[in-house]
Amino acid sequence: MIDLSAGVSYRDRASWLEGRRVGASSIAAILGVSPYRGPWDVWLELRGEAPTRPATPDQLRGRRWEIRVLEEYEIATGRRVSVPTTSSIWTGANPWETATPDAFAEHRGELGVVEAKTDRVGHGWGPSGVEFERWEDGAELLVRPDYALQCYWLCRCTGAPWVDLAVLLPRYELRWYRLYSDPGTEEAIGDAVAAWYRRHIELEEQPDPDQSRACRDHARARLAARGRRPLMVADEPTAELVELMAEARAEQKRSKAIADEASSSLALRLLDSGASGYQLERGRSARWTAGRSGHFRLYGF
Numbered sequence: 001m002i003d004l005s006a007g008v009s010y011r012d013r014a015s016w017l018e019g020r021r022v023g024a025s026s027i028a029a030i031l032g033v034s035p036y037r038g039p040w041d042v043w044l045e046l047r048g049e050a051p052t053r054p055a056t057p058d059q060l061r062g063r064r065w066e067i068r069v070l071e072e073y074e075i076a077t078g079r080r081v082s083v084p085t086t087s088s089i090w091t092g093a094n095p096w097e098t099a100t101p102d103a104f105a106e107h108r109g110e111l112g113v114v115e116a117k118t119d120r121v122g123h124g125w126g127p128s129g130v131e132f133e134r135w136e137d138g139a140e141l142l143v144r145p146d147y148a149l150q151c152y153w154l155c156r157c158t159g160a161p162w163v164d165l166a167v168l169l170p171r172y173e174l175r176w177y178r179l180y181s182d183p184g185t186e187e188a189i190g191d192a193v194a195a196w197y198r199r200h201i202e203l204e205e206q207p208d209p210d211q212s213r214a215c216r217d218h219a220r221a222r223l224a225a226r227g228r229r230p231l232m233v234a235d236e237p238t239a240e241l242v243e244l245m246a247e248a249r250a251e252q253k254r255s256k257a258i259a260d261e262a263s264s265s266l267a268l269r270l271l272d273s274g275a276s277g278y279q280l281e282r283g284r285s286a287r288w289t290a291g292r293s294g295h296f297r298l299y300g301f
Contacts, residue, residue, distance in 0.1 A: 002104065002111050002158050021089075022046070022193060024099045024153040028146035030196050031189075035146065039207040040214035043200050051217065062118045065168060069116035070103050072174040073166040076128075079105040081114050092157035093190060096197060099157035105164065112162040113154050117147060119167055123283070123300055128175035134182045143177050152189055155181040263296055 026042045028034035044050040055063075070081050081103040089098050103114040119125070126142030135148060143165065151163040166176045199205050209215055234242060266278070270288060277287035277296065284300035 002113070002160050021096045021098045022197065024150040024157070027149045027153045027189065027193060030193055031149065033146045033149060038210060038212040038214065039196070039200070040210065040212050040218065043207050044214055044218060046201055049218070050214075058118075058120065061120075065118050066102060066116045069118065069166050069168045069174065070114060072168065072172075073105075073114060073116070073164070073176055076166075076174055076176060077105075077107075077164075079107055079164075081105045090158045092153075094194065094197075096201075097153075097157055097190070097193075099154045101154060101158060101160075107162075110161050112164060113151075113158060113160040114164045114166055115147070115151060115154065117165065117167045119144075119169055121299065122169040122173075125167065125169065125175055126177075128177070131178040131180070133180050135179075135185050143179070148179060149189060151179045152182065152186050155179075156186040156190055266296060267294070 022030070022042070026037075026045075029037035029042050030039055032038065041050065067083075070083070073079070074081055082105075083103045084101060089100050091098055101113045102116045104111055105114045106112075124141070124144050130142055132139055132143070132148075135152070139148070147165055147167075151165055154160060154163050160181065162178050162180045164176050164178050166174060168174050200207055207215070266286065267288065270276070277285060279285050280300075282300065284298075286296045286298050289295055289297045
């Protein structure tokens, strides 16, 4: 059950970061499920070392439209929502486990959480109104797993019996999904995140290397600060990594040449067609996007 009085406030983002707290939006990144962020992003943020980057247009739009998504949810379901204080934060089993619900709603005598999202692509969503008693195989075809993780974390931290995920899709279509509290799933998520937190935040071990921008930028910044130094002799594992990098870059160059040629050929075929792209089977498509360097945007691949 949700205790509305349990929400606490922080003066500003700096005081929030001082506690090295993990919010619901970071769970998918920590577990490697987010399409936008990864473990390195969260690690650098919690250490206060993340570079300051302006919000993307999609992020700004999502924030502006959040209240509109909640209004559309009210119309679609007939349930009235209440929005908590902006700075209200709920804490889970550990003091660093936190969540900030977008809104609350009452249904069948129970108070639950409503999470508002926008998705300009619109792929990976099932029909509206689907309810999940627990997360099972196949559920990822109906609800994006990164958002599902966020919902289960909200249940864990707030004690909510359910979270309604309201998503505004292209053409202003609203769909909503209910994820009921699932103690087994929430415990598994909590254990995985706690193990990550212990290893990388409390013991200060850096995450494993990956392909993320955050990982590359961190290494570049640290190396740049050292200045020019002599080469070191590579041992066998290091030499293998260098060879792998060289081979991958050569393959990347070949792949880019193939992709560029295919893109040019497809663009030329569109000239006399009056179409803006190509529709394939299973909902996949390639749409030409104009701009300084026009290109095909792929959907569903």
